[in-house]
Every structure is written in C-alpha cells, then in structure tokens.
Amino acid sequence: xxxxxxxxxxxxxxxxxxxxxxxxxxxxxxxxxxxxxxxxxxxxxxxxxxxxxxxxxxxxxxxxxxxxxxxxxxxxxxxxxxxxxxxxxxxxxxxxxxxxxxxxxxxxxxxxxxxxxxxxxxxxxxxxxxxxxxxxxxxxxxxxxxxxxxxxxxxxxxxxxxxxxxxxxxxxxxxxxxxxxxxxxxxxxxxxxxxxxxxxxxxxxxxxxxxxxxxxxxxxxxxxxxxxxxxxxxxxxxxxxxxxxxxxxxxxxxxxxxxxxxxxxxxxxxxxxxxxxxxxxxxxxxxxxxxxxxxxxxxxxxxxxxxxxxxxx
Amino acid sequence: xxxxxxxxxxxxxxxxxxxxxxxxxxxxxxxxxxxxxxxxxxxxxxxxxxxxxxxxxxxxxxxxxxxxxxxxxxxxxxxxxxxxxxxxxxxxxxxxxxxxxxxxxxxxxxxxxxxxxxxxxxxxxxxxxxxxxxxxxxxxxxxxxxxxxxxxxxxxxxxxxxxxxxxxxxxxxxxxxxxxxxxxxxxxxxxxxxxxxxxxxxxxxxxxxxxxxxxxxxxxxxxxxxxxxxxxxxxxxxxxxxxxxxxx
Numbered sequence: 001x002x003x004x005x006x007x008x009x010x011x012x013x014x015x016x017x018x019x020x021x022x023x024x025x026x027x028x029x030x031x032x033x034x035x036x037x038x039x040x041x042x043x044x045x046x047x048x049x050x051x052x053x054x055x056x057x058x059x060x061x062x063x064x065x066x067x068x069x070x071x072x073x074x075x076x077x078x079x080x081x082x083x084x085x086x087x088x089x090x091x092x093x094x095x096x097x098x099x100x101x102x103x104x105x106x107x108x109x110x111x112x113x114x115x116x117x118x119x120x121x122x123x124x125x126x127x128x129x130x131x132x133x134x135x136x137x138x139x140x141x142x143x144x145x146x147x148x149x150x151x152x153x154x155x156x157x158x159x160x161x162x163x164x165x166x167x168x169x170x171x172x173x174x175x176x177x178x179x180x181x182x183x184x185x186x187x188x189x190x191x192x193x194x195x196x197x198x199x200x201x202x203x204x205x206x207x208x209x210x211x212x213x214x215x216x217x218x219x220x221x222x223x224x225x226x227x228x229x230x231x232x233x234x235x236x237x238x239x240x241x242x243x244x245x246x247x248x249x250x251x252x253x254x255x256x257x258x259x260x261x262x263x264x265x266x267x268x269x270x271x272x273x274x275x276x277x278x279x280x281x282x283x284x285x286x287x288x289x290x291x292x293x294x295x296x297x298x299x300x301x302x303x304x305x306x307x308x309x310x311x312x313x
Numbered sequence: 314x315x316x317x318x319x320x321x322x323x324x325x326x327x328x329x330x331x332x333x334x335x336x337x338x339x340x341x342x343x344x345x346x347x348x349x350x351x352x353x354x355x356x357x358x359x360x361x362x363x364x365x366x367x368x369x370x371x372x373x374x375x376x377x378x379x380x381x382x383x384x385x386x387x388x389x390x391x392x393x394x395x396x397x398x399x400x401x402x403x404x405x406x407x408x409x410x411x412x413x414x415x416x417x418x419x420x421x422x423x424x425x426x427x428x429x430x431x432x433x434x435x436x437x438x439x440x441x442x443x444x445x446x447x448x449x450x451x452x453x454x455x456x457x458x459x460x461x462x463x464x465x466x467x468x469x470x471x472x473x474x475x476x477x478x479x480x481x482x483x484x485x486x487x488x489x490x491x492x493x494x495x496x497x498x499x500x501x502x503x504x505x506x507x508x509x510x511x512x513x514x515x516x517x518x519x520x521x522x523x524x525x526x527x528x529x530x531x532x533x534x535x536x537x538x539x540x541x542x543x544x545x546x547x548x549x550x551x552x553x554x555x556x557x558x559x560x561x
Binding site: 072095102104106107109114132183195199231247255266273278279290292297298312 | 441
C-alpha cells in the first residue's frame with residue numbers, strides 16, 4: 001500500500017504553487033492516499049488552501065511557534081516523525097525543498113531522488129543529470145521510504161476544486177535552537193512570478209546595464225510576462241539573483257520564453273529546455289541560443305523591442 | 314578551528330557529455346576532469362577564513378578511486394594544509410558520502426564543514442544537508458555570504474524569494490552558491506609546494522560506513538531534442554509567428 005506525504009511550501013501565509021505541482025507528481029504514482037503536511041506557526045489559512053488541491057486525501061496542520069520560518073533543521077525532525085506510515089515523502093524541487101528534503105531523507109536513513117521529471121512507477125523515476133544533458137531512470141528498493149524532490153517545471157499544478165479534510169497534528173519531536181532566522185530580503189515585484197508565469201522575457205549580458213534593463217521590463221509588462229535573466233546579467237549586477245534562470249538558478253517551463261541578448265550557455269539552456277516556445281533575439285547570428293530557439297530573430301535588441309511593442313499594438 | 318572542505322572531481326563543466334548508445338552510462342574515458350566548481354568556491358571560502366585568522370587549518374577531503382590523489386594535490390596547491398583521500402572504486406551515493414564525512418568529522422572535530430551546494434555531474438544537492446542531519450548540527454545551504462564571529466556563523470542564503478539571512482551556532486555545515494566568492498588561480502610554485510603536503514589515504518571499507526545503496530540507476534538516455542526552429546526577418550514577422558501560435 002502506498003501513501004504519499006507532500007510537504008507544503010508557503011510564505012507569508014500563502015501556499016506556494018509548487019506544492020500543487022508536487023501533488024501532480026504524487027498522483028502519477030497512483031497511491032492509495034496523498035496527504036499534505038503544513039508546518040507553520042499559523043497553518044490554518046495555508047491548510048485551507050492546500051485542502052482545495054485536487055487529489056488530496058487530507059491535510060495535516062502542524063502548528064508550532066518554532067515553525068514561523070522554514071528552517072530545515074527545525075522542520076526536518078517533524079517531517080521525519082510524520083513520515084511514519086508513509087511510503088513516499090515528496091517536496092517541490094525549490095530552494096525550500098532542496099534544503100529540507102535531504103535532511104529528512106538522512107533522518108530516515110535513505111538517499112533522495114532529486115528533481116523527478118517523470119514517474120515511471122511507484123518506485124521508478126526519471127531525473128536529469130549533467131545539467132540536463134542526460135536523463136537517468138532510477139529505481140528505489142521497494143522496502144525503503146522514497147524521499148524525492150519534484151522538478152516543478154516538469155509538472156502542471158493540480159487544479160483547486162477539492163475539499164479535503166484538515167486535521168491538526170501534534171508531533172512529539174524535540175527541536176533544535178542552534179539555527180535561527182534573521183531576515184529575508186525579498187525582491188519586490190508586481191510582475192507575475194517567474195516560476196509560475198505563462199510568459200517569460202529574459203535579458204542577458206547583451207542588455208548592457210542595469211538602466212538598459214528597463215527596456216526588458218517595459219516589453220514584459222506589455223505582454224504580461226515575468227522577467228528573468230541569465231547568470232551573466234546577474235553577475236554584472238543588472239538584476240538581483242532571484243531572477244536567474246538556469247542550472248544554478250530557476251528552472252522554468254513557460255508557454256513562451258523570449259531570450260533577449262542571451263548567448264545561450266549550457267547552464268542557461270538547462271533552465272528553459274521545457275519551455276513551450278523559445279524565441280531568441282540576438283545580434284550574433286551564431287549564438288548557441290539559436291540552436292534551440294523555435295523562432296529566431298537576428299538584430300539589435302534596442303531597435304527590435306520597441307518595434308515589437310508597436311507591432312503588437 | 315579546523316575547516317573540512319569537500320573536494321569532488323567531476324567531468325569539466327565545459328565538456329558536452331555524451332550518453333553511451335547502450336544506455337549504460339555517459340562517456341567519461343579520456344574526458345577532462347576538474348574540481349566541481351562549487352567545491353572550488355568552498356575551498357576559497359575556507360582559505361579566506363584562514364587568512365582572516367578565523368581558522369588555523371583547512372583540510373580537503375575527496376572520496377574516489379586511487380588516481381584521485383592527483384586531484385587532491387590541486388586543492389593543496391590552492392592552499393589547503395592537508396588532504397584526506399577516502400579510497401573506493403565504487404560510485405558513492407550522497408548518503409554514503411555524508412556518512413563518510415561524519416566519520417571524518419568525529420575524528421577531526423572541525424568547527425566548520427564547507428561543501429559545494431551540488432556536484433555538476435549527479436546534480437543531487439544532498440550531501441551537505443545529509444551530513445548536517447546525521448551530525449545533528451545546523452546547515453546553511455546556498456550561501457552567498459558568510460561571517461564567523463563568537464562561535465556563530467551568520468550566513469546569507471540565495472533562496473527563491475530573495476536573500477535570507479540565518480544565524481547558526483558552530484560547528485555547522487555550509488554549502489556554497491556561485492556568488493559566494495571568486496576562487497583564486499593555482500600558481501606554479503604552489504604546485505611544487507603541494508607535493509610535500511600530507512595526504513592521508515584511508516580505505517572507505519575501513520571507516521565502518523554503511524555503503525548500501527537503495528537507489529539504482531538502471532538506464533541513461535540523451536534528452537529529447539527540440540525540433541528545428543525558424544528564423545524571421547523583423548519584428549513584424551516575429552509578431553505574426555507568435556500570433557499564429559496563439560501566444561500573443
């Protein structure tokens with residue numbers, strides 16, 4: 001009998017959409033039950049959101065003052081305890097899940113399957129290695145708990161028409177005080193979230209400066225897109241690091257990805273390979289980005305972007 | 314205090330790897346091998362902490378076959394005081410690596426263990442977190458800034474939402490993100506000096522580590538190729554193509 005525990009990711013009292021993507025992966029394993037665990041100082045509103053996700057059997061709400069911030073060292077002992085009775089523990093492959101899930105796995109004495117792209121069976125999964133240049137099939141021994149992180153770009157978010165029961169859960173776990181939250185500096189943006197957006201416009205080194213990036217923002221706003229960036233643009237200080245798309249940044253799968261002034265290093269391509277349609281705008285016709293672009297346009301971005309805006313009308 | 318640094322050898326990041334036609338693995342024969350880029354950053358950070366007087370000794374640790382010793386010499390040439398080579402012919406899982414590090418931690422009693430956030434071959438991103446769990450100590454993953462004072466590490470972490478700062482009592486495990494620092498280059502005289510620095514070689518089997526692996530890789534495949542794209546001549550052509558696909 002397989003039962004999957006999905007760890008909810010949330011911030012500022014709101015459930016992160018990556019959680020519903022992890023539920024889709026859980027459903028693909030055809031388990032007998034999918035339960036979501038919400039660990040927070042005030043889990044009620046988050047649990048209510050999680051309860052709406054289609055396919056969820058029940059939501060376990062763990063309320064503890066220590067859970068006010070998502071510190072892996074504090075959350076892991078609780079998840080490991082809650083995992084008793086479950087055959088699988090899934091978390092989204094975000095920085096939250098990557099930080100927490102291996103700590104849970106080690107407490108359970110198992111290795112972890114990172115970045116699950118497809119579920120081949122309850123104990124068989126596909127995942128990328130070598131920056132996505134090879135895809136491996138991994139089989140987990142049937143007798144051991146499967147701990148996995150789910151590559152969010154590979155899975156659609158499960159719909160929210162459900163009405164699962166919410167149960168308060170109290171866990172008898174001693175929590176460490178050796179790790180403490182200090183603060184979180186969030187990049188402020190009114191634009192769509194990079195990881196959930198249907199359209200993304202990204203700028204690279206070719207944009208040239210922080211000031212010039214305004215032209216990217218303006219165009220993105222025109223088409224209602226989120227804004228991303230290559231590592232080169234982040235390292236040059238044009239934009240903050242949370243906008244980085246690539247192997248070491250965010251891995252995304254929008255319907256439309258427009259790469260502007262990005263040459264297309266392997267590291268970057270890894271982050272966008274699953275996009276529906278990739279558009280490249282670059283003045284260098286030999287840039288590697290054109291090898292994977294569905295639609296390419298060679299030319300000066302400072303001339304083309306305003307032209308695009310007027311052509312869209 | 315002592316700092317232990319994990320120093321994995323991987324296929325160089327510039328190499329375009331090829332999957333073997335029979336799906337049994339990737340081609341590694343004759344391919345250039347280098348330090349995992351995140352581990353170079355880890356070593357650089359440890360050396361800077363030693364230069365600031367925070368640490369006295371930096372130890373690089375590698376787990377792998379007999380010829381890994383040459384790789385560890387690079388870490389010594391970069392500035393590590395000594396190296397430990399845990400020898401094994403088998404590939405090790407992140408859990409086995411974490412259990413191995415724990416044995417060395419128990420023996421060496423470091424104040425800090427710095428590992429890369431992930432190795433660019435298996436892209437697992439697990440070993441540091443697993444070591445911290447088994448050791449029952451704090452973890453500060455994806456670090457882009459580290460300050461050590463009064464028995465505590467204040468670490469800024471690169472998270473999806475932005476930059477998070479946490480405080481961790483030492484000893485602790487830190488894993489490095491790309492923006493933590495710019496690793497130094499190895500100079501020729503340092504390569505000569507590194508030849509006389511000590512490398513302890515221990516057999517993985519002699520450490521009493523449970524190396525059982527319950528996850529098996531059964532098949533390797535090349536990723537699906539995208540179909541060939543089209544070029545358009547101007548902005549109007551691009552807008553027309555996107556409208557045709559229903560994307561605008």
